[in-house]
Amino acid sequence: MRVTGYIVLVLLAAVLEATLPRLLGLDTARPLLVVALVLHFALRLNTIEGALFALFAGFVEDATAGFPTGLASFSCVALFVGARLALAGLRAEGRAFEAFIAFAFAFSWHVVTTGLERVLGPSLAPLADTPWMRTALWSSLATAVATPVMMRAAQRVEALEKRPAGSV
Amino acid sequence: MGPFFKRYRELVVTGLLLVLPLVVYASHAELESAPGPLRRAVVWATGPVQQAIVASVAAAQDAWYGYVDLRRVRDENDRLRAELLHLREGRSQMTELQHENGRLRRMAGYADGIPEMRLVGASVIAYGPDARFRSVRIGRGSDDGLRVGMPVVTAEGVVGRLLNVYERASDVLLITDPSSAVAALSQRTRARATARGLSASDRLRLDYVVKSEDLEESDILVTAPSGGLFPKGLRLGRVARVNEAAHGLFKTAEVVPFVDFERLEEVQVVVDNGPAARVDRPGTSLTQ
Numbered sequence: 276m277r278v279t280g281y282i283v284l285v286l287l288a289a290v291l292e293a294t295l296p297r298l299l300g301l302d303t304a305r306p307l308l309v310v311a312l313v314l315h316f317a318l319r320l321n322t323i324e325g326a327l328f329a330l331f332a333g334f335v336e337d338a339t340a341g342f343p344t345g346l347a348s349f350s351c352v353a354l355f356v357g358a359r360l361a362l363a364g365l366r367a368e369g370r371a372f373e374a375f376i377a378f379a380f381a382f383s384w385h386v387v388t389t390g391l392e393r394v395l396g397p398s399l400a401p402l403a404d405t406p407w408m409r410t411a412l413w414s415s416l417a418t419a420v421a422t423p424v425m426m427r428a429a430q431r432v433e434a435l436e437k438r439p440a441g442s443v
Numbered sequence: 444m445g446p447f448f449k450r451y452r453e454l455v456v457t458g459l460l461l462v463l464p465l466v467v468y469a470s471h472a473e474l475e476s477a478p479g480p481l482r483r484a485v486v487w488a489t490g491p492v493q494q495a496i497v498a499s500v501a502a503a504q505d506a507w508y509g510y511v512d513l514r515r516v517r518d519e520n521d522r523l524r525a526e527l528l529h530l531r532e533g534r535s536q537m538t539e540l541q542h543e544n545g546r547l548r549r550m551a552g553y554a555d556g557i558p559e560m561r562l563v564g565a566s567v568i569a570y571g572p573d574a575r576f577r578s579v580r581i582g583r584g585s586d587d588g589l590r591v592g593m594p595v596v597t598a599e600g601v602v603g604r605l606l607n608v609y610e611r612a613s614d615v616l617l618i619t620d621p622s623s624a625v626a627a628l629s630q631r632t633r634a635r636a637t638a639r640g641l642s643a644s645d646r647l648r649l650d651y652v653v654k655s656e657d658l659e660e661s662d663i664l665v666t667a668p669s670g671g672l673f674p675k676g677l678r679l680g681r682v683a684r685v686n687e688a689a690h691g692l693f694k695t696a697e698v699v700p701f702v703d704f705e706r707l708e709e710v711q712v713v714v715d716n717g718p719a720a721r722v723d724r725p726g727t728s729l730t731q
Contacts, residue, residue: 286489287492289489290492291496293570294493294497294568295496295500296570298497302570302705322456323456323457326457326460326461330463333464334481335489338478338481338482338489339485339489340569340571340576341571341576341580343468344478344479345464345465345466345467345468346468348463348464348467349468352460353461356457395469
């Protein structure tokens with residue numbers, strides 16, 4: 276039940292991430308909803324299960340957003356590993372903490388994808404010609420705003436398993 | 444092997460999950476590679492949801508703008524009446540010119556240079572999430588007869604070409620993507636050049652314009668027949684600035700596309716350039 280819940284949540288987040296911001300005029304300030312879920316996986320799941328979900332989330336993001344296959348998949352797993360290492364042992368909780376780490380890791384996500392795309396990708400445009408820094412900053416800010424909401428949704432899914440059978 | 448794997452299981456599995464997408468990306472880095480079955484499955488599952496979201500938001504926006512427009516409808520009505528009179532007069536003149544043009548063409552023995560096209564209309568259902576990848580997803584695919592590489596246009600001009608085609612959706616690589624290149628022609632002087640995307644903005648850059656060629660600001664560019672991908676004569680953009688380099692054989696120019704990519708909602712895919720024309724939504728003039 277919980278696994279199905281996470282799969283549906285990832286699909287929903289990826290679809291909303293690819294569709295809604297442009298329709299609402301948030302072209303640059305796109306919240307990375309999938310990144311918020313990867314952070315939840317890093318904080319709440321065991322390493323192997325979390326890494327598998329991170330890979331799945333990245334793959335879905337690749338497909339829904341039109342990224343070359345593997346780009347967001349790698350970034351999400353790398354983000355999961357980074358968050359796992361950086362946040363190990365931290366006991367801080369709350370929305371402000373979630374927003375802060377979301378901003379930092381969303382920015383890291385942009386740096387990783389941009390770097391990987393420069394090294395292995397097909398784009399020929401000089402980095403100076405691309406507005407990646409502005410995009411990364413605004414997008415990270417939007418991710419910080421959206422992350423607490425995504426975290427609450429993910430926690431509801433997580434709670435599905437803990438609920439005793441037969442309870443409502 | 445057993446105890447070693449047991450001890451380092453998390454490290455080994457996480458490492459493999461990290462390396463796997465990297466290898467896949469490195470081997471499929473070219474945008475042209477065909478999507479695999481898993482990716483097709485995800486698009487198959489999410490495409491209808493994306494379409495539903497776009498339709499819902501569009502309906503809500505339509506309702507809101509409908510209300511706002513009602514408030515301005517009286518002024519608009521007066522203005523449109525005046526414009527209608529003006530257009531009727533213009534249409535009458537245009538009909539005369541068309542007849543005259545036909546007569547002159549027949550006299551000169553010209554064949555019609557711009558073939559009529561068969562078009563399939565499609566709605567934009569998703570947008571690339573990053574300025575580095577200028578692409579959109581449309582709600583038509585191979586089930587509607589679309590194939591990779593087909594040109595995509597609007598009534599304003601060229602949008603791009605199909606990059607990935609799924610059963611019921613397709614990805615369009617916009618002409619503003621840095622990896623896109625379109626053979627262009629100045630309508631005024633027939634000067635030829637290559638229009639490339641700039642990821643920093645929704646503009647194009649004209650490369651390889653020979654210095655001796657006559658190219659000025661406000662010149663209108665259309666697709667050249669030599670490119671192969673796009674039919675000849677589709678409207679591309681207007682020259683905004685010409686950069687004359689002190690050295691070298693070529694000059695460059697900046698071009699503002701006719702299509703407003705920020706407000707792209709409906710597009711047409713050119714599925715056939717042949718003479719047997721059948722247009723989904725008649726009344727749109729694509730060529731000039």
